[in-house]
Amino acid sequence: MSYQILGNDYFRKDGIGKVTGREVYASDVTLPRMWHARVLRSPHAHARIKSIDARAAQELGAVVLTYADVPHLKYNERIVSIPPHLYRDRTVLADKARHVGEAVAAVAAPTEQLAEKALRALQVEWEILPHYTDPLAAQRADAEPIHDSYILNGQEIPVENNVAVTRVVQVGDIEEGFAQADHIFEREFVTSRIYHAQMETKSCVCDPAPDGSITVYPTTQSIHNVRQLLGEIFSIPLHKVNVKRVAIGGTFGSSIQMNSIIPICVALALKAKRPVKLVSTREEDMYDHVRYQTKLKLKIGVTREGKITAGHMQALADIGGHNIQAYALLSVLAGWTASLYNYPNLKFEGKAVYTNKTPSCALQGFGNPQATFAAESLMDEIATELDWDPIEFKLKNYVGLGGTFWGQGPSVQSIVRSDGVPQLLHDGAQKIGWRARPKPGTQTGRYRHGIGMARGFHTSGAGAPKPGEVIDYSGAFIKINEDGSVDIVHAMMDHGGGTLEAIAKIVAEELGVPIERVGISPADTLTTVYDVVTHATRGVYAGGGAAHKAAVKVKQQIFDYASRILGLQADSLMIEPDYELMQGVIYCPNFPERRITLGALAKQLQVNSWGTLAAVESLRQVNCPPAYVTYFIDLTVDTETGQVTTNRAAIGSDCGTVVNPAMAIGQLEGGLSKGMGYALVEDNQWDAQTGQLTSKGFWIDGKTPAISEAPFVENIITHFANTYEPSGPFGAKGIGEAATNPCAAAYANALYNALDIRFTELPITAEKILSALAAQDERASRASDYLENKVVAVMQAAE
Amino acid sequence: MNPKLVTLSVNHRTHHVALNPNTTLLSALRDLGYTDVKSGCEKGDCGACTVLVNGIAVNACLQLAWLAEGQDILTVAGLGSSDQPHPLQTAFADFGAAQCGFCTPGMIMSAKALLDERPQPTEAEMRKALSGNLCRCTGYARIFEAIEHAAKQLNVDSRG
Numbered sequence: 040m041s042y043q044i045l046g047n048d049y050f051r052k053d054g055i056g057k058v059t060g061r062e063v064y065a066s067d068v069t070l071p072r073m074w075h076a077r078v079l080r081s082p083h084a085h086a087r088i089k090s091i092d093a094r095a096a097q098e099l100g101a102v103v104l105t106y107a108d109v110p111h112l113k114y115n116e117r118i119v120s121i122p123p124h125l126y127r128d129r130t131v132l133a134d135k136a137r138h139v140g141e142a143v144a145a146v147a148a149p150t151e152q153l154a155e156k157a158l159r160a161l162q163v164e165w166e167i168l169p170h171y172t173d174p175l176a177a178q179r180a181d182a183e184p185i186h187d188s189y190i191l192n193g194q195e196i197p198v199e200n201n202v203a204v205t206r207v208v209q210v211g212d213i214e215e216g217f218a219q220a221d222h223i224f225e226r227e228f229v230t231s232r233i234y235h236a237q238m239e240t241k242s243c244v245c246d247p248a249p250d251g252s253i254t255v256y257p258t259t260q261s262i263h264n265v266r267q268l269l270g271e272i273f274s275i276p277l278h279k280v281n282v283k284r285v286a287i288g289g290t291f292g293s294s295i296q297m298n299s300i301i302p303i304c305v306a307l308a309l310k311a312k313r314p315v316k317l318v319s320t321r322e323e324d325m326y327d328h329v330r331y332q333t334k335l336k337l338k339i340g341v342t343r344e345g346k347i348t349a350g351h352m353q354a355l356a357d358i359g360g361h362n363i364q365a366y367a368l369l370s371v372l373a374g375w376t377a378s379l380y381n382y383p384n385l386k387f388e389g390k391a392v393y394t395n396k397t398p399s400c401a402l403q404g405f406g407n408p409q410a411t412f413a414a415e416s417l418m419d420e421i422a423t424e425l426d427w428d429p430i431e432f433k434l435k436n437y438v439g440l441g442g443t444f445w446g447q448g449p450s451v452q453s454i455v456r457s458d459g460v461p462q463l464l465h466d467g468a469q470k471i472g473w474r475a476r477p478k479p480g481t482q483t484g485r486y487r488h489g490i491g492m493a494r495g496f497h498t499s500g501a502g503a504p505k506p507g508e509v510i511d512y513s514g515a516f517i518k519i520n521e522d523g524s525v526d527i528v529h530a531m532m533d534h535g536g537g538t539l540e541a542i543a544k545i546v547a548e549e550l551g552v553p554i555e556r557v558g559i560s561p562a563d564t565l566t567t568v569y570d571v572v573t574h575a576t577r578g579v580y581a582g583g584g585a586a587h588k589a590a591v592k593v594k595q596q597i598f599d600y601a602s603r604i605l606g607l608q609a610d611s612l613m614i615e616p617d618y619e620l621m622q623g624v625i626y627c628p629n630f631p632e633r634r635i636t637l638g639a640l641a642k643q644l645q646v647n648s649w650g651t652l653a654a655v656e657s658l659r660q661v662n663c664p665p666a667y668v669t670y671f672i673d674l675t676v677d678t679e680t681g682q683v684t685t686n687r688a689a690i691g692s693d694c695g696t697v698v699n700p701a702m703a704i705g706q707l708e709g710g711l712s713k714g715m716g717y718a719l720v721e722d723n724q725w726d727a728q729t730g731q732l733t734s735k736g737f738w739i740d741g742k743t744p745a746i747s748e749a750p751f752v753e754n755i756i757t758h759f760a761n762t763y764e765p766s767g768p769f770g771a772k773g774i775g776e777a778a779t780n781p782c783a784a785a786y787a788n789a790l791y792n793a794l795d796i797r798f799t800e801l802p803i804t805a806e807k808i809l810s811a812l813a814a815q816d817e818r819a820s821r822a823s824d825y826l827e828n829k830v831v832a833v834m835q836a837a838e
Numbered sequence: 839m840n841p842k843l844v845t846l847s848v849n850h851r852t853h854h855v856a857l858n859p860n861t862t863l864l865s866a867l868r869d870l871g872y873t874d875v876k877s878g879c880e881k882g883d884c885g886a887c888t889v890l891v892n893g894i895a896v897n898a899c900l901q902l903a904w905l906a907e908g909q910d911i912l913t914v915a916g917l918g919s920s921d922q923p924h925p926l927q928t929a930f931a932d933f934g935a936a937q938c939g940f941c942t943p944g945m946i947m948s949a950k951a952l953l954d955e956r957p958q959p960t961e962a963e964m965r966k967a968l969s970g971n972l973c974r975c976t977g978y979a980r981i982f983e984a985i986e987h988a989a990k991q992l993n994v995d996s997r998g
Contacts, residue, residue: 054931057939058946059923060874060914067873151865152858236974238878238886238940288876288940289974321879535938535975705934705976712977738883738972746968749978751961 043616044548045769048701051540052559053286053533062286065242066318068256073244074102076307076317077154078300079144079161080326081136084170084395084730085183088135091144092162101148101157102311106134109306110272113190117296117364117400118264119572124508126204126362127190131272131302135168137185137360138395139730140326142299147307147315170395172725174357177201177394185360185393201393203362206369208387208449210377216349216384220340224421228413229800232332232357233721235402236743239288240319241298241327245308252279253308257301258287260294260532261572266564268297269305277564284562290534291713292401293328295574296363300327322736329723330402331368332357335413337376345427347436350382352413354389361398365391368406370448370508375410378445378665379495380418380436395730397723401574403710407497407780408717412801415493415784420797423479429492429788430464430473437494438665446498446663447575450507453662457772459693459760460494463669467492470689470756471671480795487676488686489793495781496667499764499773500577502660511577513585514568514657517546517593521645523622523638524556530567531582536775537702538578544698545583545768549590550597551614552623552637568655576666576773579698580764585658587768592654600649601625601640605633662766666773667693668707670714670785676793678812681805683719683790685748689756694774695764706778707757714782716744722802742802844907848872849916857903863889863896866903867913874915874943878972885971888944889913895951897970914943917950925991926950926984935984937975945971949985957993959985 056062093103109131116129133141144161148154171177177185178200186198217223244256253275259265262282270277287294304317319327333356340349354372358365369389377385404411422432438444440458445451468474476490501511516528527546533539539559547554560566570582594614602609607627614637617624626634635643641652669691675684690707697703720742724733734740763770787798796811841856846866853870864887867875878886880899887898890912918924926946929935936942945968952959952967959967964985973981 050931053939054936055920055923055927057936057942058914058927058930059918059920060876060943061920062939063873064876064940066877069873236972238876238884238938238972238974240878287938289938291974318877321881321883535936537937701934705937705980708977708979709937709975710977713974737881738879743972743974744977745972746978746981747965749965749982752979752983755977755979 042548042769044544044554045696045698046700049554051537052543064239064286064288065244065256065258066239068244068285070244070246070314073314073316074147074149074311075151075154076145076147076304076315077158078142078303078323079158080323081139081141081143083136083165083167084139085168085185086136087166087168088143089164089166095160096146096157099148099153099157099160101146101154102307104132104145104306104310106130106132106143108310112272114268114272116268116299118268119295119509119574120367121508121510123192124366126366128186129361131306138326138397140323140397141360142303145303145307147311170730172394172396172727172730174355174392174394177392185395189362203358203391203393204366204369206366206389208373209385210382211384213349213351213384213386217340219342219348221343222425223338223340224417225338226417226799228335228337228416230333230409230412231722231801233330233402233717234325234723234741235291235293235328236738236741237289237291237293240321240324241294241300242318243301243304244314244316245305246314247308247312251275252281253305254281254283255301255305256283256285258294258298260287260290260574262530262562262564263569264572265297265301269302272302273305273309280564282564284532287532287534291403292405292574295401295572321738325732325736325738326397328400329359329397331399331406331409333409335409337413337417339417339421341421341425345425345432345435347380347382349384350376352376352387356389356391357394357399358391359394359396359398363398363400367448367509371406372410374445374448375407376414378438379411379414381438381442396725403713404497404776404780407495407776408783411493411495411780412783412787415495415781416787416797416799419788419791430468433494434461434464444663444665446503447501447507447509451501451503451509451663453503455665456662456766457664457695457762457764458667459762460667462760463667463691463693464494466758467669467671467689467691470758471673471687473671476792479792482793485677485679487678487793489676489789490671490673491785491787491789491792492671493781493784493788494667494669495777496665497576497773497777497780498663499666500581500660500663501575502581502663504661510571511581512657512659513570513582514655515586515589516568516655517586517589518651518653519593519637519641521638521642523552523636523641524558525550525552526558526560527586528560528562528567529582529586530562530570531578532573534573536706537699538573538582540702541579541698542583542586545587546590548769549587550594550623551616553616553618553621556621568657576776578775580664580767580772581658581660583768583771584660585656588658589654589656592656593652596652596654597625597637597640600644601635604635604640604643607633660766664764664766664772666777668777668781670781672785672789674789674793676790676808681808685715685750687754687756688750689758691758691760692774692777693760693762695762695767695772696770697759698771703774704757706774708755710778711755711782712744712749714779715786716742717801718783718786718803720744720802720804844904846903846906846911847909848911849913859902859904861903862899863901863903863906864898867898872913872915875913876940876943878940885948886941886944888947888971890947890951893951893954895948914946917946926988929984929988929991933980933984933987935976935980941971941973945973945981953989953992958989
């Protein structure tokens with residue numbers, strides 16, 4: 040398939056603003072009369088607030104908010120799930136602290152300095168409660184409840200043993216399935232609690248107007264969901280809540296939910312009756328969101344012929360102090376597992392437990408990096424044990440063309456209609472030199488070399504033929520201007536990966552207009568139709584799909600009106616970009632002299648009072664195609680220091696039609712960096728005694744990868760499958776989150792290849808590698824002692 | 839302690855501004871409207887606030903504004919504009935070295951200090967000069983590429 044515009048690289052529309060520092064993020068917004076806010080956060084992991092004395096702070100001229108001053112409505116901050124599945128356990132300010140860093144009071148003052156002074160003048164009397172950093176301790180019968188209850192579907196539900204939610208998903212009968220197996224493999228995998236480490240801390244500016252309306256500039260992945268929640272919490276009709284789209288300084292899932300500081304900022308602005316800016320410090324941000332930490336016990340049964348007969352996953356998720364999306368997490372852990380390989384019989388048992396730590400949420404892949412680490416590590420082990428090439432073994436069992444893919448848990452399923460996995464595995468194996476990889480256990484010496492492979496995917500959106508447990512809806516408004524240029528009014532957020540660039544290209548391609556004449560309008564909730572959120576790798580597929588639907592409608596209008604002016608049948612007309620005129624030209628190949636530019640047509644319609652070339656459309660896709668990814672990692676381990684060096688990586692992507700080639704490669708390279716961090720170094724540790732981060736809010740202690748260890752461009756081989764997704768706009772599907780999901784397993788498998796050791800706990804740090812090598816040495820020397828003794832014994836017996 | 843009137847020279851413009859002794863250069867610059875200087879951590883961890891002070895790359899969050907009096911401060915907005923971008927700015931935009939863009943101003947200023955000192959930096963020099971600038975989006979590969987390209991461009995320009 041060849042395209043005029045898709046698949047070409049252009050200067051990105053927001054590039055020059057970013058490199059000259061003129062892009063505006065939430066913290067850059069400054070308004071007249073604006074005050075500054077600070078938040079009082081709990082130093083205790085679990086404590087009731089007996090009283091807050093705000094008099095000294097108020098005497099300094101600050102506006103002060105405590106639990107008593109904010110609406111007591113319990114809300115769930117992530118309204119992506121449909122209303123019956125929203126677990127509401129949070130209020131604007133907390134009535135009791137459930138983790139260190141929980142917001143319990145807030146102040147606003149004319150300057151940041153005065154706000155800080157007022158904050159320190161607040162006197163809080165605490166009643167310290169027992170706290171739990173370990174989900175097993177939190178579940179003990181005598182444990183102090185972290186939440187007494189939550190609200191679900193209008194009902195108050197009591198919490199027992201600090202278990203937030205459980206979910207069981209079954210396909211077939213696993214007992215029967217395991218009975219059919221010739222071999223059964225089982226391992227427990229532990230994943231870490233890493234921090235999103237997005238560059239911009241969560242920030243918000245709220246501007247209240249005298250008529251009771253508010254204008255909000257937040258850090259968010261969804262302006263419309265922020266609007267709906269603020270309207271509900273503060274009982275403001277939605278036409279008086281305008282949420283503006285500003286650029287976002289990285290997010291990786293941490294702003295799918297309305298960030299906790301947004302309603303605090305709004306409450307302060309409403310009370311102060313003036314604009315208020317609230318910018319989180321880095322330490323506050325590190326106490327606000329992390330990736331879900333999981334313990335995954337995975338059991339797989341296989342026949343002698345290498346066919347999977349059954350799978351059983353038991354998942355324990357440590358969700359921290361609030362339930363942002365634990366029900367959805369358990370659903371997708373089941374879904375990703377079911378979609379990686381064909382399990383005729385599968386059982387998933389998941390449990391999510393509250394602890395007194397930072398609340399967990401999605402982080403690039405939402406449960407997928409965890410589930411894929413477990414499955415891809417175990418599948419590699421099974422293949423090796425049964426003497427299969429892991430590639431062949433996985434190809435025999437994976438869910439591909441014609442299979443059922445669970446894009447967002449059991450309620451979002453569709454049939455796979457495009458599948459580049461065989462091509463990606465073949466190409467990746469060739470590029471990395473798979474067949475020449477070492478045999479495990481054959482290397483000696485200080486430096487050992489290994490090659491590992493893992494595959495995976497992410498969903499493209501959460502569309503499906505039937506309504507699911509999550510909302511997946513996007514809308515776009517497109518209009519043609521009098522010079523033939525095009526405005527796209529779309530509420531979707533672009534996190535920097537080029538989602539809006541892709542949408543502009545899709546519209547330009549459909550309308551036959553030069554990309555330089557397609558504009559992305561500034562967006563706010565007053566002037567755009569609903570878009571759920573940029574998450575679930577849905578930007579191009581679902582957001583682009585909605586824009587494409589609107590463009591198709593506008594194109595029909597163009598031909599209908601042009602046919603009246605040109606005196607030709609609408610169906611005989613075509614439109615193509617003319618790069619001299621810099622606009623689209625409508626013509627009929629049979630009558631080349633009958634032509635009109637798009638701009639002239641738009642203007643003529645106004646002169647004739649015939650109408651406007653514009654359309655608004657909304658869309659929920661009826662599929663959730665898998666965006667497949669393959670990873671091959673070539674590394675060297677220094678067995679004296681435990682350091683791992685990435686020599687080369689081959690990353691393959693099946694994103695259907697590649698809309699933004701350079702930016703798609705950028706997604707894969709960024710995915711490698713985050714995946715390597717997750718595999719080898721990144722972690723957050725909590726002090727069990729205090730419930731505090733041991734990093735004390737110092738970012739680099741979380742080990743976000745820096746340029747010092749980054750591989751060079753020439754060592755990162757990226758390649759794409761030649762596929763076309765029939766349900767996507769011009770054959771496109773997603774890429775973003777897929778780019779990182781299998782990475783940790785590829786590292787673990789490469790380490791096995793180098794060292795003959797299976798690592799099942801993330802991150803696989805230098806310390807863990809050294810202690811595993813020491814244990815391996817000890818086993819080896821014990822074995823050789825045993826052999827030596829035996830030889831001596833045999834010789835003695837012979838004498 | 840009381841504020842004092844400080845003269846700051848930013849991007850070749852002079853500002854007279856009353857500042858407290860504990861105000862950082864980062865706060866002073868952002869309050870003056872230089873929002874191109876980004877605040878990422880205020881602890882010297884991330885490098886988002888990197889500016890040049892007398893040609894040396896510093897974390898503006900770790901320097902007190904009083905101490906910058908009389909020094910030449912250059913921010914990314916002073917390096918080039920949308921009409922006349924600096925080769926580093928053009929290269930960062932062209933080579934995909936900027937995604938979300940939040941680390942970009944600091945990253946470009948660290949690279950600028952490097953290229954001023956070493957017009958043809960080695961790999962080790964690049965890694966060292968940018969080791970204090972975090973980026974979570976790109977994985978850094980394109981940042982190396984952008985700096986190498988800009989270095990070539992600047993060397994061609996200087997040979998004229």
